[in-house]
Amino acid sequence: MPTDSPGGRAPPGPAAARPAGSAKIGAMTAARVLLLLPPNRLAPPARPPLHAPLFTALMAAALREAGHAPIVVDLHLHPRPSPAALDAVVAQADPDQIIVLHSDYNRQVAPETIAEVVARLKAGRPARPVVLGGRLSLDIARAALREATAADGALVGEPEASAVAFVSGQPAGLLRQPDGPAPAAPLPVDPPVPAWDLVQLSAYGYAPHQSTAEPVVPVLASRGCPHPCFWCEVRDQGAYARRPVEQVLAELRLLMLRDGVRSVFFADPTFGVDPRWTTELLEGMAGLPPLRWSAMVRPDHVHGAMLRRFRAAGCWSVLYGVESLNPAAQRAAGKGLSAAVVGEAIGAAKAAGLEVIASALVGLPGDDPAGFRATVEQLVNMGPDFAQFFTIRVPPHRALPAGARRAGALEGGRHDFTGQVVLSDGFRDSAELEALRRWAFRRFYLRPAYVGGLLHRKLRAPDAAHQLARLARGGLLAARMSLPGMAP
Numbered sequence: 001m002p003t004d005s006p007g008g009r010a011p012p013g014p015a016a017a018r019p020a021g022s023a024k025i026g027a028m029t030a031a032r033v034l035l036l037l038p039p040n041r042l043a044p045p046a047r048p049p050l051h052a053p054l055f056t057a058l059m060a061a062a063l064r065e066a067g068h069a070p071i072v073v074d075l076h077l078h079p080r081p082s083p084a085a086l087d088a089v090v091a092q093a094d095p096d097q098i099i100v101l102h103s104d105y106n107r108q109v110a111p112e113t114i115a116e117v118v119a120r121l122k123a124g125r126p127a128r129p130v131v132l133g134g135r136l137s138l139d140i141a142r143a144a145l146r147e148a149t150a151a152d153g154a155l156v157g158e159p160e161a162s163a164v165a166f167v168s169g170q171p172a173g174l175l176r177q178p179d180g181p182a183p184a185a186p187l188p189v190d191p192p193v194p195a196w197d198l199v200q201l202s203a204y205g206y207a208p209h210q211s212t213a214e215p216v217v218p219v220l221a222s223r224g225c226p227h228p229c230f231w232c233e234v235r236d237q238g239a240y241a242r243r244p245v246e247q248v249l250a251e252l253r254l255l256m257l258r259d260g261v262r263s264v265f266f267a268d269p270t271f272g273v274d275p276r277w278t279t280e281l282l283e284g285m286a287g288l289p290p291l292r293w294s295a296m297v298r299p300d301h302v303h304g305a306m307l308r309r310f311r312a313a314g315c316w317s318v319l320y321g322v323e324s325l326n327p328a329a330q331r332a333a334g335k336g337l338s339a340a341v342v343g344e345a346i347g348a349a350k351a352a353g354l355e356v357i358a359s360a361l362v363g364l365p366g367d368d369p370a371g372f373r374a375t376v377e378q379l380v381n382m383g384p385d386f387a388q389f390f391t392i393r394v395p396p397h398r399a400l401p402a403g404a405r406r407a408g409a410l411e412g413g414r415h416d417f418t419g420q421v422v423l424s425d426g427f428r429d430s431a432e433l434e435a436l437r438r439w440a441f442r443r444f445y446l447r448p449a450y451v452g453g454l455l456h457r458k459l460r461a462p463d464a465a466h467q468l469a470r471l472a473r474g475g476l477l478a479a480r481m482s483l484p485g486m487a488p
């Protein structure tokens with residue numbers, strides 16, 4: 001589950017009037033639609049994004065099924081994103097309508113960059129409709145329009161349904177003004193298989209724990225999350241929704257039989273919330289050709305028998321969002337995990353033959369340096385294969401719980417977010433958070449017995465060459481995460 005938090009840098013400004021002569025929306029029978037992903041800022045140096053634009057690929061597939069011609073441009077991939085580069089890609093695409101992705105899966109863009117991009121697009125051709133898209137809740141759509149005052153509206157709700165409605169000229173799903181009435185929900189669209197052919201999938205990175213020797217394709221079996229963690233990007237998206245099992249199986253079957261996919265990553269913020277649904281899905285997957293997959297899971301959603309079913313259905317890796325083993329921090333964050341539950345889940349996954357990654361946060365309310373250090377020591381003893389540690393970053397609109405405040409902006413580092421660092425009362429300043437985070441990486445990874453055991457296991461794996469390559473990549477990442485002066 002997402003444990004690196006999204007964000008932005010400036011608080012939303014006051015509601016601004018729509019520009020006079022807003023564009024006429026939609027009403028085309030077959031439209032060229034540019035789905036434009038802005039970078040975090042329109043200036044080099046650009047960092048290549050880590051996460052493939054899953055919501056964009058879904059919107060593109062739905063638009064194509066509806067008879068339109070979607071074009072996907074991720075300006076974040078451009079070696080030198082700039083206003084001139086933006087002009088050039090738009091001139092080349094020559095679209096009838098433009099959807100600017102306000103956010104995407106595990107990706108949020110600085111509000112001022114979205115505003116700058118939209119203003120430039122509208123200045124270039126005022127009559128061409130430009131709206132914001134993503135999987136936006138109504139509140140987030142309102143906040144987004146207060147920032148990007150030149151936009152003709154924002155699409156609310158499930159991205160593929162609102163995109164098809166917008167391009168087809170239906171008002172449902174489109175919020176036109178920040179303080180305008182909530183739009184009606186668009187007619188639902190069966191989630192299509194994302195249009196990965198329109199996305200340069202190989203340009204995106206996966207964390208070492210998600211990568212396999214063969215190409216990995218993200219699949220969403222559910223969207224959102226029913227849990228309330230304040231830092232999580234899913235707070236900005238719609239409600240939790242899981243897909244019918246048959247629909248997920250059909251997508252997997254198509255990916256495997258049509259595209260030869262052998263490895264997927266369930267990109268659900270938290271996979272397997274409902275045990276009955278999960279069991280049904282896993283049983284269905286047993287009837288498919290062999291598939292390797294990994295997922296992000298809450299430790300309290302799984303147990304030994306379920307994890308053995310994961311393994312039997314092709315799972316090789318689970319990432320547990322642990323966050324903290326300090327009971328006070330767990331209480332303050334509303335996460336509700338205990339050390340006993342986490343320890344049991346790690347042991348059960350390892351016993352089932354799965355690789356385990358534990359993810360923890362530094363700076364939670366209720367925590368302090370001693371509590372964070374104790375969490376890391378406990379995790380070391382629980383023996384996950386890998387661990388990751390993040391400071392908490394949130395966008396400007398996000399409400400913080402008692403005992404937490406904002407400690408200023410932080411560039412997105414190697415992650416696809418910008419945001420404001422959350423500093424809780426138990427910590428001195430953001431420099432202390434960074435020092436603790438780097439210490440945690442060193443404490444976890446610089447253990448000769450751990451490194452020796454890992455190498456021993458991976459060298460005996462059937463795909464030893466790939467495993468060594470993963471370890472080398474992961475080692476570089478851990479070094480960057482732990483050394484002072486290196487971008488996280």
Ligand code: SF4
Binds near residue numbers: 226228232234269
């Ligand atoms: S449990 Fe849900 S809300 Fe909490 S971090 Fe995980 S995905 Fe996000």
